[in-house]
Structures are given as structure tokens and as C-alpha cells.
Amino acid sequence: MSPAQQALLVLVHLRCGDSLARLTASFELSPTTCYRYVTEAVALLAAHAPSLDQAPAGRQRKVTILNGTITATFLVRWTGQHKRWRVHRKRTYDVNLQALSGDTGQLLWISDGLPGSPTT
Incomplete structure (x- = not known):
């Protein structure tokens, strides 16, 4: 996935509250990859807060x-x-x-x- 698509995935999760299962189906990713993208982005945001x-x-x-x-x-x-x-x-x-x-x-x-x- 491109960085823009990864950011969109994380925004959908944080803003809309979509579950990782729904994100996995929507973005055609494995559950592990989806979880990794979300946790890495949240850790990055927390580090800059x-x-x-x-x-x-x-x-x-x-x-x-x-x-x-x-x-x-x-x-x-x-x-x-x-x-x-x-x-x-x-x-x-x-x-x-x-x-x-x-x-x-x-x-x-x-x-x-x-x-x-x-x-x-």
C-alpha cells in the first residue's frame, strides 16, 4: 500500500471506528498487516504529541x-x-x-x- 492509502486506513479506523475485520475486507489486507499499520501510525502520533x-x-x-x-x-x-x-x-x-x-x-x-x- 502507498503511504496515502495507509493513512486513509488509519483515519477510517480512528475517525469512523471501523473494526480491523472490516478494514481488512475493505482494503484487501491480511489482518496482521492491517493491525501493524494501525499500531505503527498510532505510535507515531503518540510520539509527536x-x-x-x-x-x-x-x-x-x-x-x-x-x-x-x-x-x-x-x-x-x-x-x-x-x-x-x-x-x-x-x-x-x-x-x-x-x-x-x-x-x-x-x-x-x-x-x-x-x-x-x-x-x-
């Missing part, structure tokens, strides 16, 4: 909003810790994301995924 210390720099006297949300996720690795991600009330696996944004909605920082269960 600012840290929490860097995000509010230079924002004196500007509005900065801290907010969090719990988002459903499709995949959870089956490990000894997988139960921490389970929200029994909703019967789903969820991820808790915390974010800093500016007054016009620009994303300044977002946390790593945290377990979505309120009992942790």
Missing part, C-alpha cells in the same frame, strides 16, 4: 478545559488485567480518556487510555 507538562505552556490568561469521557472499545487483550477495563453496568469494555483543550476546541493533550471501570 506533547506531554502534559508541555501542553499548557504559553497559555497564561487563556481558557484551558480539562474534561474526560468513557468510550466503548472493541478490543481488549485477554490478560490478567482485562477485568479492569470491563464496565459491568454497561456490559462492555470501556476506556477512560482525559483531555485538555483550548477555548476554541483545539486539542492540547490527551491521556493514555485508562481502565473504564469506575471501581478501579
Whole structure:
């Protein structure tokens, strides 16, 4: 695949939430290749993202909003810790994301995924 097609695959996954199985069929890739493209792109984006210390720099006297949300996720690795991600009330696996944004909605920082269960 060309770099543009790889970027499109990752954008479809991140923006539309298409599963890797659907992406595999749509882009005619093997599941392993599809997974590799998505994980490599997410790691690249994370490496270029600012840290929490860097995000509010230079924002004196500007509005900065801290907010969090719990988002459903499709995949959870089956490990000894997988139960921490389970929200029994909703019967789903969820991820808790915390974010800093500016007054016009620009994303300044977002946390790593945290377990979505309120009992942790």
C-alpha cells in the first residue's frame, strides 16, 4: 500500500471506528498487516504529541478545559488485567480518556487510555 492509502486506513479506523475485520475486507489486507499499520501510525502520533507538562505552556490568561469521557472499545487483550477495563453496568469494555483543550476546541493533550471501570 502507498503511504496515502495507509493513512486513509488509519483515519477510517480512528475517525469512523471501523473494526480491523472490516478494514481488512475493505482494503484487501491480511489482518496482521492491517493491525501493524494501525499500531505503527498510532505510535507515531503518540510520539509527536506533547506531554502534559508541555501542553499548557504559553497559555497564561487563556481558557484551558480539562474534561474526560468513557468510550466503548472493541478490543481488549485477554490478560490478567482485562477485568479492569470491563464496565459491568454497561456490559462492555470501556476506556477512560482525559483531555485538555483550548477555548476554541483545539486539542492540547490527551491521556493514555485508562481502565473504564469506575471501581478501579
